[in-house]
Amino acid sequence: RPVEQSMEVMFPEIYNSLLKLSRELVYNENWNKQEMEFTFEGPDTDDLFLLQTRDMVTSKIQSLAHFKPTEALKSNLLGRGIGVCGGALSGRAVFNLENIQALRKQSPTTPLILVRSDTVPEDIHEISQADGVLTARGGQTSHASIVTIRLEKTCVVGCEALKVFESESRCSINNSEIRFGDTISIDGRSGILLLGEHPTETAPEGANASRLI
Numbered sequence: 001r002p003v004e005q006s007m008e009v010m011f012p013e014i015y016n017s018l019l020k021l022s023r024e025l026v027y028n029e030n031w032n033k034q035e036m037e038f039t040f041e042g043p044d045t046d047d048l049f050l051l052q053t054r055d056m057v058t059s060k061i062q063s064l065a066h067f068k069p070t071e072a073l074k075s076n077l078l079g080r081g082i083g084v085c086g087g088a089l090s091g092r093a094v095f096n097l098e099n100i101q102a103l104r105k106q107s108p109t110t111p112l113i114l115v116r117s118d119t120v121p122e123d124i125h126e127i128s129q130a131d132g133v134l135t136a137r138g139g140q141t142s143h144a145s146i147v148t149i150r151l152e153k154t155c156v157v158g159c160e161a162l163k164v165f166e167s168e169s170r171c172s173i174n175n176s177e178i179r180f181g182d183t184i185s186i187d188g189r190s191g192i193l194l195l196g197e198h199p200t201e202t203a204p205e206g207a208n209a210s211r212l213i
Helices: 012-028 071-075 097-106 121-129 143-151
Strands: 034-040 048-055 063-067 077-080 082-085 088-094 112-116 132-135 154-157 162-165 170-173 176-179 183-187 192-195 200-204
Touching: 012 034, 012 048, 063 088, 063 183, 071 077, 082 143, 088 097, 097 112, 097 121, 112 121, 112 162, 112 183, 121 143, 132 143, 132 183, 143 154, 154 183
Parallel strands: 088 112, 112 132, 132 154
Antiparallel strands: 034 048, 063 200, 077 192, 082 154, 088 183, 162 170, 170 176, 183 192
C-alpha cells in the first residue's frame, strides 16, 4: 500500500493519538504488547473511539535457534531492525505470492523470507506461506508483528535502512542489493539482517540473542 494512503499520512492526529496511547501502556505502564481495536468518525482526536485492547498472543516456542558466532556474521551484516518473534533463520528472499509459489514448486523445503516495506491485512496469504518476514517500517505493535506472533513466524520489522521495490522483486540496504531468490538471514530476537546463509544452534528462549559486537 502506498505511503500516502497510510493512516499516518491521511489521519495524522488519529495516528499520533493511538501511538501515544500504545506507548503509554507498553513502555510506561509495563503492559504486554497490545492488540488494539478502534474506530474513528473524523480526522480529529475527539473522533477516535477505542473499542478494546488486549494482550497479544505470545509465542509458544520453547527454544529458539541463534546464529553461531563466526567472523562471517560480522562481514555479512547488512542492517538491523526490531526483533519481534522467532530465532535465527536463513532463507531465500521473496517479495510477493508469485515469488513464493515459484520457489515452493522448485524447492518445497527451502525457507522463504518475505520482504516488504510493511504489511497490511491483505498480505495474510503471503505471510502464512513464508517462514519469515522482514519489513522496512513498523514496530512491535505493527500489523506484521501481531500476525507473525500469532502464526509463530520469524519476524524483524522497522529496518529503516531497507528500501523495498516490490514490483521489481528486489530491495536495497546500505549499498547492497537483494533480489528475488537471494539467500538472506534474519534473527527475530536481535533484529539483525545478514547476507547469505549462516549456521545456527538451538538455545532456550530466554538466552541471549545473536550478538555481532
